[in-house]
Amino acid sequence: MGHSSLTPKNFEKLLLFIENHSDKTDGLMPILHEAQDIFGYIPLEVQKFISDKTGVSVARIHGVVTFYSQFSTEPKGEHVVGVCLGTACYVKGAQAILQKLKEELGIEPDQTTSDGKYSLVATRCIGACGLAPVITIDDDVYGKVDPTQVSSILNKYN
Ligand code: FES
Incomplete structure (x- = not known):
């Protein structure tokens, strides 16, 4: 990339x-x-x-x-990690998941890791509220995510 x-x-x-x-x-x-x-x-x-x-x-x-947030001036990483901050996900603890993702990746939303591997983005409701809290990695959706699962989910993309 x-x-x-x-x-x-x-x-x-x-x-x-x-x-x-x-x-x-x-x-x-x-x-x-x-x-x-x-x-x-x-x-x-x-x-x-x-x-x-x-x-x-x-x-x-x-x-x-x-x-416009759909445009970016920085190259995106190989994998785009999205954390939904919509209401349902927020209520179910999306902030804790975002925090965990920031720690694991060492970046803030809208940033890309220095190896170009991951970009982190905060998204609005992606329409999977029944699965809240939800994260996406590229086209994969992970529902009912617990902060303790974050690193093992990311490991699948290493
Ligand atoms: S609020 Fe997260 S999927 Fe709807």
Whole structure:
């Protein structure tokens, strides 16, 4: 992972998308979604590229990227660990699980471990309230999680 997604091929892919959307007045959001999909994150280098091709200022692009949580300026880790902080999960002790995850991974939400292995994100309700408290790792969902189970769950991804 790391910065390996910033390849000429991916920039070409994004350029193609921008060219196909240049007639739309509200083109920035779809372009940013596409960039997030292609690169996995939207670093300054990509923001500048989009600015060059669209004429939208880097400041405006940067503002949008940092405002919406679905965009990220940092590369995501190999595994994305989500902890649901929705009401049901919160009531069932999600904070203790988040605390445990922070200790185990040594990072705060929205950060990635230095080896690039894990990113930690706090999420809203993922619609599995019956299983509260819930954590997700990539596409896997773990329900009724107890803080003591956190390290063994993470170990499956090592
Ligand atoms: S509140 Fe966590 S799944 Fe609904």
